[in-house]
Amino acid sequence: MTTMEKLVLPKLGIRKLIIGMLAEHRFFGPVDDDGATLFKQIKDPAELDLTFTNSTVPPKALLFKQTETLFKFSLGRSVKIDPVDITNERTIIFGIRPCDAKSLAILDQVFKGDYEDPFYLTRRKNTVLIGLSCTQPGVNCFCTSFKDGPASSENVDVLLTDIGEKYYVEVRSDKGKHLIASMKELLRSAKAEDENNVTYVEEKAIAAITRNMNIEGMVNKLDKMFENSLWKTIAMKCLGCGVCTYLCPTCNCFDIQDETALEKGARVRVWDSCMYPEYTLQASGHNPRPERVNRIRNRVYHKFNYCPKNYGVTACVGCGRCIDNCPVNIDIIDVINKAGEAKV
Amino acid sequence: MNVNPYQPLLATIDEIRLEVAGERPIKTLKLVLQEEDLRKRFSYLPGQCVMVSLFGAGECFFAISSSPTQKGYIEVSVMKLGKVTSALHECEPGDVIGVRGPYGNSFDVDAWQGKNMVFIGGGIGQAPLRSLINYIVENRKKYGKIDVVYGARTSEDLCFKKELSELEKRDDLGVHLSIDVEEEGWKKFVGFVPDNLLQVKPSPKNTIAVTCGPPIMIKFVIQNLLKLGFTEEQIFTTLEMRMKCGIGKCGRCNIGNLFVCKDGPVFSYKQLKNIQGEM
Amino acid sequence: MVNLDKLRETVKEMLTREDVKYVVGYEKGTYGFRVSPSFAFIPEDVDKFIFSPLCVNNLTIYPMLEEKLPLPKDEKEDARKIGIVVKGCDSKAAVQIIQEKGMKREHVVLIGVPCTGVVNPRKIKARFSHQGKNVDVEEKNGKFVFVIDGAIHAIPKEELIFDKCKHCENPTPVLYDVLLGDEIHSTEKEDYEEVKAFEERSFGEKWDYWKKQFERCIRCYACRNVCPMCYCKKCMVDQLSPQWVRRSTNLSENAAWNIMRAYHLAGRCIGCGECERVCPMGIPLTELNKKLQKDVKQIFSYTAGLSLDKKPLLAIFSPEDPKEFIL
């Protein structure tokens, strides 16, 4: 989808733009929540904090909820299932970073397919993504390692880039076009000078990204090093907590459990982590992945070997959250680069 | 978009047969879907599985142990082991549970027509094989020589005893039962299933071997089959992993990049040989 | 803080002993002010070892994380010792685990490091949020000193120090096999000021505060997995039959988790602050731990991690235990 329109929006207009959107949409944006930045529903543009680098919990949590009721049931002799009506309220996620938007494109592939996941896909269909380019990438950002950038707009409907006292507005999809149509009076068409500013801002942001992960030929390399000692070395440090998977925008693993209260109950889907031993523990006591080395190797292979084989895309967008939040500094860039250099 | 693949169809437990008593009890549940037309349209092939859910306890991924030739119902054989299976063992006929599926691939019964078949089962692993065996026995003429090699820890742990004894009476197939430990009154083979297989010594010519049982047994059965001259295309197995969604979304049942619930549970040894992953 | 050569020399010598499997210490991290646990199996691995005010990890977790898988018949378990570099607070964790018979004293070799306070990672990250390149930090006469792109930064300790170090009562490890550097005596006394202040608030105010914190918890269990005292084979939240805590994330289950996590550390938590450091949502978990630490000291005059032969708090009782609340 090439860029349809190139416009600019004076910063003063952003408030009116959002108020216009708040009218008929549930509007989610980055909010400072006691030190952690989260995507929350807001009622007033003032609640937004647009100085954030990236949110602690990725916006994936708005579509693939951490706790989701699949259906309710009543127990007793006559069991009855009452399905949950999957809300299709129109939603806007404002301020989503290009890497998180790409992660949604990756998750689409998992939740589509021969069995479609109605919860995620209904919300996805009814959500408009208004991206915000990164002008100050984080310490561990490495989206440029995946031929993406802090201002790439493939996976958003509208991309805003802060170019000083204006926002450069790129409309990339019909959804975006439709949304912007009703607010045309706030926008003006972009001039050449704005174009230069955008390229300048983008290049400055790209230059600020110092970290690089070399994933050239990584799928084949990993095929050859399943038994390599690198995994054991990394696994020694790992605590097996769920931080890296819970905060990863491309992780989609979940658990399904029943919750009951005497004569009624519900089947609930919750996030799960392949780093927990119970993830693959069988009732017989057999566990195909009993040790941390099996689990951490599986997590790396899932993202850099299995997903490329199954869906043709590396399940990593370079957001750096797993690096920032790992208690023992297991650094996925360091891991993959070491895998690249390993003698096989 | 409102089809919810996680929502099961309601089914009634029509009949419960106790196959094995003792510490590791196994019961076969005969499930009948409540809705008439769904019951007719529910078609499956041997080897496919269903997610059986007991509301309030959870869900389990079971191989359908009845043959598709038996219309109007499906059977699953449940060994009492964990939270949901224990709850299933408390059920009585008439209870209502949930069924969704069929999931996974199946045994390639059409491609195997005209071939000799050898089935090597261990313990509860006989459940998916029973579906296949009964299906092939129903279409006996289409297949060559048939050998059923099945073993369990004790004679009491042998599942589907009645059916096996009927098969033993037939002259157009061989049944080779075994138990792990010597028991008084047991005249057949004593020892592990892989050793029993070596003793039966099926010829690999134009033969398909299908095995299912605990991972450790599958490992040695495959080794012995290779010793007997079977090639990797002739060896098939069904695998078991912890399952939650059954439709390839929840990520946990992977062996390498293959999902047991979607790309399996039936795998050829050729597939498994060059897939790197933990079973 | 400690002479690096002495540290590396001691560890190298330790690795030559046949009864030591490996030694776990600290090495430079991969970016900014990060430090990472480092495992030395052979003397060459030791060249990476460092010790600086950035070394916040409590390494006594590692003996507890070793998975003991069933071994094939002929193989014998490799029961050699594990060497661990421990600061003052870390050593108290080792003492408490040994006191609870979580591990045997002879299973670990403790390399004690007298510690004069470590940097709070959140504070230094807030001030230098875009520091990509790895930085070494040293402590010189009351200041944390480090160089970034040629510019020397010397920041008074109070501004960056970890809160637990402000009133540290045991800068010198309470248990060690070898001590690197001479003992440091502290006259500090933990006064639990913030805890006492918080206790004065009304029930409503207290619940509003904790309600907001518990709602933010995403139940990733990093606080559990980083804690040396959390070494149960099957944590209560992982039990399915009966299932005490549901896996869904809402105020009720999050509150139950946080309450029981804090409760299970009563008389056991030695205040290393790891749980709060690793919480991705920044929930002030040490406040709960310090509250119980204060009460347990006041009511039962019991402090965790100080003596090997004392019995754990909840494994003993005394007739003089408080009884006024009993009808």
Added chain:
Amino acid sequence: MTEFEPNIVAFLCNWCSYAGADLAGTSRLKYPPNVKVIRVMCSGRVNPMFVVNALQQGADGVLIGGCHPGDCHYVQGNYFARRRMAILKKLLEYIGIDSRRVRMAWVSAAEGNKFADVIKTVTEDVKQIGPMQHFRRSNEW
């Protein structure tokens, strides 16, 4: 508006307080019907998780009944329970739960009256504090 009737869950130790409750019943003593009894073999059996779980599932107050110090059938069960509950009450207070919701009582097998009084006091206190909404399970999904 109907008056708030608290839900009290009582873990009564089999040898003393349960027998005391029995005696209160056989002697036809009047005491509020709000209590739901769970018999445990000893007050030392009560895991603080039981108390938190009860509060989650709708209890407004929890009572742990045990034998008088020295009478415990298992000699020290009640001493351990006393120490555990003292700590749990402190923790609950710190997060804003009035600790009069979690009570302990020594009731011997012969103290039917005392059992009735204990139930009255606990029910009155909890009725006065109000319903326990803090972290109750909504079960609404």
